[in-house]
Amino acid sequence: MTDMRMRALVDRRAMALRDLEETSLQVSQGEIDADTADELLGRFRRDVARVEREIEELDEDLDEVQPPDTASKSGRSSKRALAGVLGLVVLLAAAGVVMMTELDDRAPGGFVTNADEDIPPAGRDLADVTMEEMEEVVAANPQITDMRLALADRYFMAGDDRSALDHYMVVLEQRDEPEAMTRVASILAGQGEVELAEELANLALREDPDSVEARYVLASVQIALGQASVAVETLAPLLARTDLSPADARTVDEIAEQAEQAAG
Known part of the structure; x- marks a missing residue:
């Protein structure tokens, strides 16, 4: 009931x-x-x-x-872990440690998701809505998280990490959104904050175990941390799938090749 x-x-x-x-x-x-x-x-x-x-x-x-040993305890633990990671991100940004870069400054193949794909609309067709209009709407209505997430995705795909991070952080304050966690992890990894990126990517994968992007971003971070053999295991479920989009399949193959080379 x-x-x-x-x-x-x-x-x-x-x-x-x-x-x-x-x-x-x-x-x-x-x-x-x-x-x-x-x-x-x-x-x-x-x-x-x-x-x-x-x-x-x-x-x-x-x-x-709920008894204390049920899934709700795990859910609260995940929320506390997410809050802790986001708190550190805010502190690093305030201290100037996390500095946002443009797309061209990212390492080739380094923590960039499929930027050549069209961004799917969130909740409704936003193709004809400008970013300025979206900014106006989310500023007046902070609770519209789907549009804010779509706006953050547009900034991310355009390489404007600073604006993307601002909006992803607001989304994560309102709900546990695995896509936003994954994108923030990607941004952090590109800035060298790989430990934080790993924790956030793990949280994203815990929220959505089927997320292709969260899994290959986590594998990329694991390679950067010198855990290539672990990255190979992380990618194994994706390498076994036959339903990946062409862009996802290319990205997974590239990361898998990097992991195998690094693992020796």
Whole structure:
């Protein structure tokens, strides 16, 4: 019964966020007058806030009834680990240790995901929405994480790591998003913070064991850490798959070759 209620709440939240996102886009494109926009946006924001409160209350109820040795303990542990890693990233950025570079400055094949692929839209077709419009929408509505994630992906693919990192970090403050974890890991690895990158890539893979990108980013980091034989094992499930996209297959083969050469 509780699981059904949680699924219903998650569906309600997704619908409310979609309504908020679509209305915000219409406002930014001048399709809705100011008075109507204020009324609609206010209603959708209240809907999102209401559902978020209900989800939080249900989470607290679940924590109270769950025995300490269940999966919820593992989930809380992962959240604490993620919070710790992100806290270190913030400190390093503030101290100037993590400096963002442009795509051309990254080492060839070094921690760059498939930048030649089109970015899939998140939640709806965003192909005709400019980055400036997306910035305006997420600034006015911080809870629209799908659009923020799509915007971060655009910056990442364009090589603007600084802007990408800013948005990925906001996404991760709001939800445990494995794609964002993987991309931040890739950025950190490119800056030489390979230990942090390894921890974040592992967390991403724990959240989504089927993630192709998280697995090959982790393998790349392991090679950088001198763990080539471990990287070969990490890549084994991907090398056995026949359903990878051509770009993913190329990337996996390249990393596997690097790992085998480094392992001797």
